[in-house]
Amino acid sequence: MDEYDYCLIKPHPHIADMHIFDRWKSDRFVIIDSLILSEFLIKQLTDAHNMVDIYHCSSSSVLYIGVHPNIGAVINLTEGSTEFDAIFAGVRAECLV
Secondary structure, three states: OOOOOOEEEOOOOOOOOHHHHHHHOOOOEEEOOOOOOHHHHHHHHHHOOOOEEEEEOOOHHHHHOOOOOOEEEEEEOOOOOHHHHHHHHHHHHHHOO
16 A cells, blocks of 8 residues: 555445444545545546546446546456456447447
8 A cells, every 4th residue: 555645444334333334444544424426536636636546346336437547447346246346348348438
């Protein structure tokens, strides 16, 4: 994580116990406790000229993210997610047309 200025953690809205993320809170790790959609958060960050890498666990939110010069890597952390990754690659390819 040393390569990043900040790490924003946006848990799924259905996670009720937000205290499980307390150990991560620091000056560089920010927990977003909000029902705001990840897509909107990513758009706000990239429109403000922030470089964004996205690490997710088979999140459908990344399916709606178009190609943007300020989005670097989109990395799925879920092991064995080849089906999701194939869908993501297909949607991304259609967005480039």
